[in-house]
Amino acid sequence: MTTHWPLWEVFVRSRRGLSHTHAGSLHAPDAEMALRNARDLYTRRGEGVSIWVVPAESVTASSPDEKDPFFEPSGDKTYRHPTFYAIPEGVKHL
Amino acid sequence: MTAGSPPPAAPAATSPSEPARLVGEDATAALMLGDDALILSHRLAEWTGHAPALEEDVALANISLDLLGQARTLFSLVGNEDELAFLREERAFHNIQLVEQPNGDFAHTIARQLYFSVAQEIRWTAVAGSPDCPTPIRELAAKAVKETAYHRDHAWEWTLRLGDGTDESRTRMRRGIEVMWRHTGELFVPIPGLPLDEPALRAQWLTALETVLAAATLTLPEGPDADAWTAGGGRQGVHTESFGFLLAEMQHLHRSHPGATW
Numbered sequence: 001m002t003t004h005w006p007l008w009e010v011f012v013r014s015r016r017g018l019s020h021t022h023a024g025s026l027h028a029p030d031a032e033m034a035l036r037n038a039r040d041l042y043t044r045r046g047e048g049v050s051i052w053v054v055p056a057e058s059v060t061a062s063s064p065d066e067k068d069p070f071f072e073p074s075g076d077k078t079y080r081h082p083t084f085y086a087i088p089e090g091v092k093h094l
Numbered sequence: 095m096t097a098g099s100p101p102p103a104a105p106a107a108t109s110p111s112e113p114a115r116l117v118g119e120d121a122t123a124a125l126m127l128g129d130d131a132l133i134l135s136h137r138l139a140e141w142t143g144h145a146p147a148l149e150e151d152v153a154l155a156n157i158s159l160d161l162l163g164q165a166r167t168l169f170s171l172v173g174n175e176d177e178l179a180f181l182r183e184e185r186a187f188h189n190i191q192l193v194e195q196p197n198g199d200f201a202h203t204i205a206r207q208l209y210f211s212v213a214q215e216i217r218w219t220a221v222a223g224s225p226d227c228p229t230p231i232r233e234l235a236a237k238a239v240k241e242t243a244y245h246r247d248h249a250w251e252w253t254l255r256l257g258d259g260t261d262e263s264r265t266r267m268r269r270g271i272e273v274m275w276r277h278t279g280e281l282f283v284p285i286p287g288l289p290l291d292e293p294a295l296r297a298q299w300l301t302a303l304e305t306v307l308a309a310a311t312l313t314l315p316e317g318p319d320a321d322a323w324t325a326g327g328g329r330q331g332v333h334t335e336s337f338g339f340l341l342a343e344m345q346h347l348h349r350s351h352p353g354a355t356w
Contacts, residue, residue, distance in 0.1 A: 032251060033255070036247070037152075037153065041149065
């Protein structure tokens with residue numbers, strides 16, 4: 001039975017967080033039941049105030065094979081980090 | 095030990111401040127509602143490891159634990175939780191017969207849960223809003239109504255999917271609704287200590303059930319209901335055949351190792 005249920009990815013927004021964070025995945029027959037299962041599986045200990053569920057098949061993921069062309073080039077471009085600015089005096093909260 | 099003479103009050107280890115003990119009819123009410131919660135909790139716990147899917151396993155266990163928490167609070171208002179749960183004989187339990195019914199297939203369990211959760215949500219809402227009910231029970235009701243709303247929602251959603259699902263699921267759901275129906279007559283029998291308008295509560299219950307069953311392409315079973323006939327005697331300590339087996343499983347560990355802890 002379980003094998004016929006589609007897979008869903010679960011995102012939970014924590015009490016103090018602004019964004020939904022990937023919490024895990026689960027099986028459910030449809031979106032409404034996926035939400036309820038997510039509530040039971042991933043918010044048992046007061047972790048969340050909001051849940052998204054997304055059909056796992058709707059997620060397009062980068063391939064491990066593309067890891068180098070995708071991510072390696074950014075490794076040596078330190079100038080992309082905002083560390084080359086002199087902070088003017090008097091600027092607060094930075 | 096009999097229900098009429100609850101065991102001497104022992105301090106609840108889990109509660110920092112000793113709760114006020116209820117006596118008389120108020121204690122009877124707490125015991126009846128607590129027994130409903132405890133026994134259904136046990137039945138649902140029997141699904142652990144056996145549910146149709148891992149996700150549903152957790153869902154039923156969650157509901158079971160919610161009900162166990164309600165039972166513990168109610169028992170602690172009367173006496174020692176462990177003694178009340180594990181050392182009473184069958185005739186001293188006052189749960190309605192609906193909650194002790196065997197799980198059957200998943201649709202049976204959902205039908206039992208639908209009948210009970212819809213009724214329990216209505217009852218907790220009424221108790222929480224009634225100044226005539228004992229204060230500690232009102233406090234529990236106000237907290238429990240949110241849990242119970244989720245239990246009702248869970249049963250409701252499954253009733254829709256099974257009833258309006260495949261031919262097989264529809265057949266099973268209809269069977270569950272019919273088999274459990276004969277045990278619903280006790281749901282709104284007046285409870286001593288809780289002066290509520292039971293016929294009005296029951297009317298709410300029927301309306302809610304008609305709504306969900308219609309959406310699930312099912313109908314309420316025909317035939318005798320609480321007005322005409324009830325098989326129930328649970329509130330008087332009369333139980334159905336399977337209840338003794340349930341108690342044996344639930345109580346044997348505590349009885350074999352009195353006072354054991356871990």
